[in-house]
Amino acid sequence: MAEKTARPALIFDYDGTIHDTMRIYRPAVRRAFQWLREQGHTVPETSDRQIASWLGMNTRDMWNSFLPGLPEKVKQKAAVLVGDAMKAALRKGCGAWYPGIRETLDALKRKGYRMAVLSNCQASYGAAHWQAFHMEQWFEYFFDCESFQSAPKSEIIRKLGDLYPPPYIVIGDRYSDLEAAKSSGSPFIGCLYGFGSEAELRQADFLAAGPEEIQKYL
Structure with missing residues (x-):
């Protein structure tokens, strides 16, 4: 002690x-939104301010609050896409x-x-x-x-x-x-x-x- x-x-x-975080979070989230729309899911238009409001929430709570109706597997895939995009941006020196x-x-x-x-x-x-x-x-x-x-x-x-x-x-x-x-x-x-x-x-x-x-x- x-x-x-x-x-x-x-x-x-x-x-x-x-x-x-918004330097790498904003583009990563918008990329995930694009993927969701390509998969046929409805994603409402979202401001940068709303995206910033999710910072500080854990991934599960963020997706449950924003798109609660999405199937759980789709939420998990979207979360992985966001995380992978952020880590890729970090490796490129964007953080x-x-x-x-x-x-x-x-x-x-x-x-x-x-x-x-x-x-x-x-x-x-x-x-x-x-x-x-x-x-x-x-x-x-x-x-x-x-x-x-x-x-x-x-x-x-x-x-x-x-x-x-x-x-x-x-x-x-x-x-x-x-x-x-x-x-x-x-x-x-x-x-x-x-x-x-x-x-x-x-x-x-x-x-x-x-x-x-x-x-x-x-």
Whole structure:
């Protein structure tokens, strides 16, 4: 167990907090929509804003909320298409972290903070980003929801204690991150530059307008 005098461990969300996901998510989702239409399925016109609203949801919840009437196998195939397209874009160098996030992570590492990521993503997605961005420079772990049977973050965070001991400070851009903080009794820094709204994050202990503001609360 960590000593009481130790700094809290930081748990970052990934998409919308570290990674500017829409650069690779938008084209991947639209490609999946095209495939669905080619298969004879009706897909309503969708704005970029609506697509961005799905970031932070796990894959199952996203498809169930958007096209609940699709057969389960079709949803799974569409999800695979999105994931494969995003990973292909990442391999081509199309992925990007938010400006200033590396400098923030460097500063937090110098201060002695332990850091991990908790993301509503698939294991292969997390592994691809870990490799592409050499995340071991800053983070001890990348926890993905797929490895926890797609459980919500509020449940997963309570299972991390043996591997990644509390206390925590949670940092993220969506309500699911706030729920994880509440579930573990942790302070929460809401990231307004991501894909959540200010209303969604109104219960945050602190609000960061940009990545560089995160460290002023730590």
